[in-house]
Amino acid sequence: MIVFSRKRPSSPPAGGPVGTVVKIILLGILNALALWALPVLLDDRQYVLLGGLFLGVACIDYVFLSPRAYPLRFLLPGLFFMALMVVYPIGYTVAVSFTNFGTGHILTLEQAMSQYTSRYILKEDLPAYKPQFFRDESGHFAVLLTGSDGQQLVGIGDKAVPLAESPLKPADVNNDGTYEKLGPYQAITGLNVFTYLSTLQNLSYAYRGNVLKMRSLEEFATYVPQFRADKARRALIDFQDGTVYRAVNGNFTSAKGVSLDIGYKTTVGWRNFKDLLTDRRISAPFFRVFSWTVIWAFLSVVETFTLGMFLAVLLNDRRLNLKGLYRVLLIIPYAMPAFISALIWRGLFNTEIGVINRMLQPILGRGIPWLQDPFWAKVALLIVNLWLGFPYAMLVSLGALQSIPGELYEAAMVDGASGWQQFSRITLPLILVALAPLLIASFAFNFNNFTVIYLVTRGRPAIPNALTPTGATDILISYTYRMAFESGNGGNYGLASAVSLLIFLIVGALSWINFKFTGALEEVRENA
C-alpha cells in the first residue's frame, strides 16, 4: 500500500514547474472572478451568497496551495457539488420551512413597501395636459405639456416646471401650434412616436406633490401616490382615507382586518407545521395524503415481493425448462424507463377509450372508472407498480435463494418434510432475513415514488375543498410538488418545505433502521 506519511505531508505534490505555473494562473483567475463578483453581490445585499462564495474560494486556495491538504484536491470537485446541490438545499429547505415564502410573499418588507409607495391613483378632477415629445441627440426625452387652460409645463428628467421657469425655450412654431424644437431637443413627429412608445409610457414627472404620467399619446394626467410609508411604525398609510396598514406576520393589515394584496417574506416560526397539524383545511387533506402514502408504500412492497418471490421459487427449480427465456421475458418491465411505462399505463387505463376497459366491457357489462374514482385509481396505481416492481423483487429473491445452502433441504427431506413445509420453514424465513434491508429500501423508494403517481394519475381525482391542490392518490412528495408549483393561487414554498422536512425525517429514520439491519456501519469501519 502506498502511504503518504502524515509526518511528511510535503512529499506528494511534485508537479513540474509548468504545472505549478498553470495552477497559479487558474487560481488567480478564480480569485479575480470572486473579487469581480464582490461589488455586484454587495449591491444586491446577497450577504449569504457572498459569504459562501468567499469561503468557497478560500477553501479552494487553501486546498491547492497547502501541501497538507493534498488529498482534498481529489475530493474537492465531488464535495463542491455535494455541498452546493445536496447539503445546502437541505439547509435551505429547513430555513424556508419556517417562513411564509411563496407567491404573494416573495419580497422583503422594504421591497414590498417601496412597491406600494410607487403605486399611483388617477385623479380625474386635477388638470390633464396634451403632450408634445422631444428628443435630443443622446437619446434623452423632454415633454412640452399644454393644459386645457393654456398653461404650459416642461418635463425633463423626473420633474416638470412651468415653461416660464424652464431654461428650455420652444422654437419654430408650426401651424397647429406645435414646435420643431425645445432648446437642444428635436420634436418627435408623426409616427416616429411609436418607435419610442415603450420609453415614453414610463415617463413620469413630479409636479406640485403629484405625478404627471402618460395616460394616452394624447394625454398626460395627474396622479397621486396611493400610500405613504411609515418606516418607523412599519406601516403603510393610505393617502385618501388615512387608513393605517401595519406589517404583521407577512401581511399589511388594517385595524379592521383588511389585508393588502402583496405581503412580504418573514419568518413565521412553527406556523407551517402547526397549520399542517391543526388547520382543518390543510390538515384534513394532509392526513389523507399521509395515510395513503404509507399504505401505498407498504402494499407496493408486499405485492411486488410476493409475486417476485413466488416466481423466483418457480424459476429456481433446476428441472424447469426454458428458464433462460422466462427470465429474459419477465425482466422486460424492469428494463423499460419507468416514465415511459407509466405514461403507457395511463393510456391503457383510460376509462372511455382505454384498452383495459374495452376488454372488461364484454365481461362486466360496463367500464371501471379507473382514473375518476378514488378507490379504482388506487387499484390502478397498485397494478402499475406491481408491473414495474416485480422483476426487481424476482431478481433479488433469486440471488437470495441461491445463497441458501442445499444441505438444509437434504436434511429436511431425510426428516420427511413436505414441499410446503420446506418452503415455509426453510426458504421463506431465510429469504426474508436476507431481503429485509431491500424491503425497507424498497418501502422508502416507493414512499417517494413521484414518477409513477404523477404520470399515471397526477394525484387525482381531486379532494374537494382542499386549500392546496390535493388528490386522493397524491403521496407526500407529489402533494409537495403540487403545493409549490401547480397551485392556482400561487406556490406556497414555506408550507411545501415543511412537508419536505417531514418526509426527510421519515426517510432518515427508515435509512437508519436499515443501516442497523445490514450492519453497514460496521462494514464502513472495517473496509474504510
Next chain:
Amino acid sequence: MLEATAAIFRRCFRWLRKRSILNQLWKHAIIWMTIAFALFPVIWIVSAALDPTNSLASARLIPKDASFINFRRLLDSKQHPFLIWYFNTFKIGLVTATLVVSITSLAGYAFSRLRFKGRRSGLFAILLIQMFPQMLAMVAIYLIILSIGQYIPGMGLDTHMGLILVYLGGAMGANVWLAKGYFDTIPHSIEESAMIDGATPFQMLWYIVVPLARPILIVIFFLQFMSTYSEFVLARVLLASSNKLTMAVGLQMFISDQYAKRWGVFAAAALLGAIPVMILFWILQKQLVSGLTRGAVKG
C-alpha cells in the same frame, strides 16, 4: 391405426414425463400468465406505433394497414420537437455521466490510496448524506437555481447547465464506494514503481489506475447515464420551454390527456425512447443484478 396412434401418444407422454414437462405444467402455466402481464403494455405500444389511425379509441392488437407513418409524423412534427428532446436527453445524460465518472474516479482514488485525517468519517458522511433523495429538496433547488440564474444566466432556470449542476450533486454517492472497492483490488506494485520514477498521485491515477479500472468506470458511466435519462421530477421542475425539454418531460406534456388524438405518435416516441435504455440494460445485466443484491434500488 388406432393402436399406432395410442402408441404415439404413449411415447409422447413418456417423453414429456421424462423431460418433466408434465408435472411442471402448472408452473409453466403460471409463468406464462405472468409473462402475458409483463408483455401486455409492451405489445400494445408496439401495435399502436404501427397503427396508422393514431388514436387509442380505435387501437387494436393487430393493426390494420400497419405502417411506419407514426414515426414519420413524429419526425415531421413542428410543434413537438421530438428529435431535439431526444438530443437534449442524450446530451444531458452523456455530459452528466462523464463528469460523474471523473469526480468519482478522483474521489475513489483518494479514498483508496491516500491516507488523510477524516478519510473514514468522509466515506461514512457520503453514505449518510446521500440517504436523502435530492428531489425532496426540489423547492429549495428550484429557488437556488433561480438565484444562480440571476448572476449566471446560462445556469439558471430552463437551462441544461443548471440541470446538470443539480445532477452533479449526487455524484459523490454510492458510485464512490463502487469505485473505491474496485480500486482496492488493483495491486499497488505498479504504482510503487511509478512513484520511484517520480510520478505524482494524479499521474498514477490517470496512467495506471484508470486504465486498469476501466470495467467499473464504464459501469458507473452507464448506470449514471440511465438514471439521468429517466429522471423526471427535477427536469420537470427546472425546464420549461419546449426546445429545452428532456424526453421524460416532453413526452409527458405531449400525451397529457391527448390519448384519443396522439396515441400512435406517442407510442412511436415511447419505443424510440425505451430502446436505448433497454439495450444498455441487457448489456449491463450482470453488473446491475449483482449491484441490486447489494441494496441499490433503481430510480
